[in-house]
Amino acid sequence: MTAQEPTKRDEAIIAAKSSALFPILMAFFMLIYAVWFGLAWGVIGWAVFALLVVYAGCLIFHGVSAVRAVAQLPQPKPTPEVNKIGKQMQILSALTYIPLWIVIILLAVFSLQRYIMPALTLIIGMHFVPQAKIFHRTIDYCLAPLAIVAALAAFYIALTTNTSWQMVYAVSGIGGALATAGYGLYMVMILRRLIREIDQV
16 A cells, blocks of 8 residues: 555545535435425425425435444544635635524514525525635536526515515525535535545555
């Protein structure tokens, strides 16, 4: 075994451990976005939600399997690159979730609750863009527009029509559900690849 092989394996272990919960989290968030389909569109919406519940179950199954697999692995010392990514993500999280909660609180205080889900979806969609740069991957650039466009469409509907707030939430939820569903699947595929790499090195 060369000196580089343990480093490569350590990086794979760190990546797998830090990502193992993401399929489970994405399943949870996807259902939060999707529940508004049923509330807005009745039987058809609930049918779509039921399909997504099944899909969420698959994501959770793979997520739990990944958590169990990485729990048996040692905890390597973080590399400089891992530390750099960790710091960048801490900054991004602060710049995302602090404004997000401020916006939610302000909208609630001023009785503008119909705009909460579009605002949430828009901010989460926008945070995919810098995240793509941090992790040097393109999937985030593909997912971000789904949430952003749906959020903007929901804002337009809320501002220009008298449609119900449930409909506004459902429209923005389309982008959020698609983005989280896609990200959950992507993380399942990444975790499977990482675990194979760990076993092979």
